[in-house]
Amino acid sequence: RIDPSIHDNGLSTDGTTAYLDRLQKRFPDRVTLYRKPPSQFWNGKVEMVRAPFSNIKQECLLWQIDVDELWTAYQFCQGRNLFLDNTEKTAAWYWSYFFVGPKLIVSSRNCYSQNPKQEWLRTWKFKPGMQWAAHEPPILVAFENGHWRDVGRINAFSHEQTEEQGLIFQHYAYTLPSQLKFKESYYGYKNALQKWQVL
Numbered sequence: 001r002i003d004p005s006i007h008d009n010g011l012s013t014d015g016t017t018a019y020l021d022r023l024q025k026r027f028p029d030r031v032t033l034y035r036k037p038p039s040q041f042w043n044g045k046v047e048m049v050r051a052p053f054s055n056i057k058q059e060c061l062l063w064q065i066d067v068d069e070l071w072t073a074y075q076f077c078q079g080r081n082l083f084l085d086n087t088e089k090t091a092a093w094y095w096s097y098f099f100v101g102p103k104l105i106v107s108s109r110n111c112y113s114q115n116p117k118q119e120w121l122r123t124w125k126f127k128p129g130m131q132w133a134a135h136e137p138p139i140l141v142a143f144e145n146g147h148w149r150d151v152g153r154i155n156a157f158s159h160e161q162t163e164e165q166g167l168i169f170q171h172y173a174y175t176l177p178s179q180l181k182f183k184e185s186y187y188g189y190k191n192a193l194q195k196w197q198v199l
Contacts, residue, residue: 002041003185009038016067045135053131062126064138068179069096070170078165079123082157091140091156092123095163096171109159113171116159121152122169 011017024031034051042048049064056062061083065071083089098106098113106113113119118137124130126140130151133139141148162168174180183189 001186001188006182006185010036010041011038046132049132049135049138053128056126057128059125059127062124062140064122066171068172068175070172075167075169079162079167082162082165082167083123083125086157088155089157090125090154091121091152092162092167093152093156093159094120094122095159095168096120097168099170099172099175102175113173120169120171121156124151 005013007013008017020031020033024033032052032055034048036042061080063076063079079092082092093116095109095114096119100106100113108114110116121138124140127142130140130142131148133141133148133150138152140151142151143149172179174183180189184191
């Protein structure tokens with residue numbers, strides 16, 4: 001549910017729209033904005049993440065970064081180098097430092113927010129023609145030999161391999177009260193803010 005208090009004709013009211021507009025104006029050849037017409041909404045996240053594919057004409061690294069994730073310039077460079085040195089790899093899985101409060105972080109493995117079967121696939125070797133099949137979790141597929149294949153399951157870097165290179169990102173998923181309020185409204189979480197305050 002998209003509460004009217006969090007948008008203006010379908011655009012954000014938290015400063016994001018203005019920030020993106022400034023970036024696009026400053027770097028018109030490097031930043032492309034994808035927006036629906038005024039007062040229209042994306043038909044889910046899959047439609048949203050598919051939008052840029054019409055402009056990607058060559059093989060590249062596709063990196064999904066959610067708004068609450070932080071990566072360093074070093075990590076992007078190191079991740080790129082991993083793929084350059086291992087051209088047979090199709091994707092990369094990562095661990096994260098998952099924030100569940102201002103001073104609470106999940107950093108252990110094989111638990112909440114650290115399930116290696118679904119968290120965190122964030123980089124793919126993209127080729128034109130590939131498509132998003134899902135967003136949560138993200139599934140990028142390639143059409144090969146008459147059927148669609150999950151690129152992240154073909155020959156990906158493991159969590160251990162990316163961790164060896166210092167590629168653990170920071171995920172500020174539940175850090176601010178405003179995040180909890182939004183998730184209560186948008187996802188329908190019950191008493192998320194109240195439970196978070198107990199922590």
